Structure formats: structure tokens, C-alpha cells
Amino acid sequence: MFLQVKFERYYWLKFNLNIRFFIAEIVLLLKKITSKTVFENKFRILIITNIALFLLIVVGAATFFIANNSPKIVFVDNVKLFDGFNMTKELKKRGEQEFNSRKKVLDSLYAVLQQEGASEIQKEAITRELIAKKQEFEAFNQQFATEESAKIWSRINGYTSDFSKDKNYDFILGSENKRSVLFAKETVDITNELILYINKKYEGNQ
Known part of the structure; x- marks a missing residue:
């Protein structure tokens, strides 16, 4: 039981770190937006918005998966x-x-x-x-x-x-x-x- 819990926590922490790096990349993209044209800005904002929504879905799914696969004690x-x-x-x-x-x-x-x-x-x-x-x-x-x-x-x-x-x-x-x-x-x-x-x-x- 304890090994299973540690295993799940390890991959959950690893997953969180990957998300943080991904968010950092998004922040860098936002900083670059100011130097682009209005059309390019709208296009980039649309892409970033879709990425953010995707991340929310992934985080929600991962949370649900971990919660439902934890041992019931x-x-x-x-x-x-x-x-x-x-x-x-x-x-x-x-x-x-x-x-x-x-x-x-x-x-x-x-x-x-x-x-x-x-x-x-x-x-x-x-x-x-x-x-x-x-x-x-x-x-x-x-x-x-x-x-x-x-x-x-x-x-x-x-x-x-x-x-x-x-x-x-x-x-x-x-x-x-x-x-x-x-x-x-x-x-x-x-x-x-x-x-x-x-x-x-x-x-x-x-």
C-alpha cells in the first residue's frame, strides 16, 4: 500500500513540474506578444488560450484518475x-x-x-x-x-x-x-x- 502511494505521489509531483515548465513557456510567449502586430497578437492569444484550456483538462483528468485509483481504506x-x-x-x-x-x-x-x-x-x-x-x-x-x-x-x-x-x-x-x-x-x-x-x-x- 505504502509503495503504491509513494509511486502515485512521485508521478504526480513529476507531472506538476512539467506543467510548471510549460506555464513558464507560456509566460515567455506573452512577453513576446507586445512586439507583434495586432493580428499576430490575436492569433497567439488564441493559441495560448487553447493551451491553457488543454492544461486545465489534463490537470482535472489527472486529479480524477489519482483520486479514483488511491486505495480505499x-x-x-x-x-x-x-x-x-x-x-x-x-x-x-x-x-x-x-x-x-x-x-x-x-x-x-x-x-x-x-x-x-x-x-x-x-x-x-x-x-x-x-x-x-x-x-x-x-x-x-x-x-x-x-x-x-x-x-x-x-x-x-x-x-x-x-x-x-x-x-x-x-x-x-x-x-x-x-x-x-x-x-x-x-x-x-x-x-x-x-x-x-x-x-x-x-x-x-x-
């Missing part, structure tokens, strides 16, 4: 995009249900352990079961978060690829709470637009 807030995706909300709700179910088992074992009258052998058995269930609980949380996040991002990336093709974007930069973007105009922040797009895609592909 936008960015999104990854955290906002992830949290706003309907698939994320659904899997989060499913994960919370499983989390609460497993937590109830731990709470019940802990309550039994706190009861009076239990023998030392019973307490040791409950403690071992409690430790095992807690390890399973923590492993579930870690695995669920990792696997489900991977599924969500895989779906988001696929929809974002379709979105970039529809909008003809060259780059869609992702950032976490805009930390990696020092400055960006609001017009290039397409987070909300992309959220609407991926949710429509998701609801239509279920």
Missing part, C-alpha cells in the same frame, strides 16, 4: 464488532446457561462440605470431588471461550470479505477500541455499518 472497532454480532450474543447466552449449571454443582458440593456431622472420610471424598469439578469447570470456561471465539471470528471474517467486495474496499483495518489507530475521520469508521451487514447475513444463513 476504512477501519472497524473489533471489540464493538464482536460484541454487536448476533452470533456472539447467542453463544454467550448458551455459555452462561452451561456456566450456571456447572456452578450449581460446585455450590452444592461446597454446601455439603460445610455441613456439620460429616465424617473426615466423607469430607475428604467431597473435597476430592469438589476439586475435580472445579478443574472441569475452569477447563470448560477456557475451552468454550477459545472455541466459540474462533467460530465467531471465522464467520465475521467471511462476512467482512463479502462486505469489502460489495463496497469495493481495498483495506479494512481492525483495531481494539481504536488503540492501534492514532487518528481517523468518522467517515472511515464503518463499524456500525458492518455490524448491520454481518447480522443480516447471519440471520439469513442460519
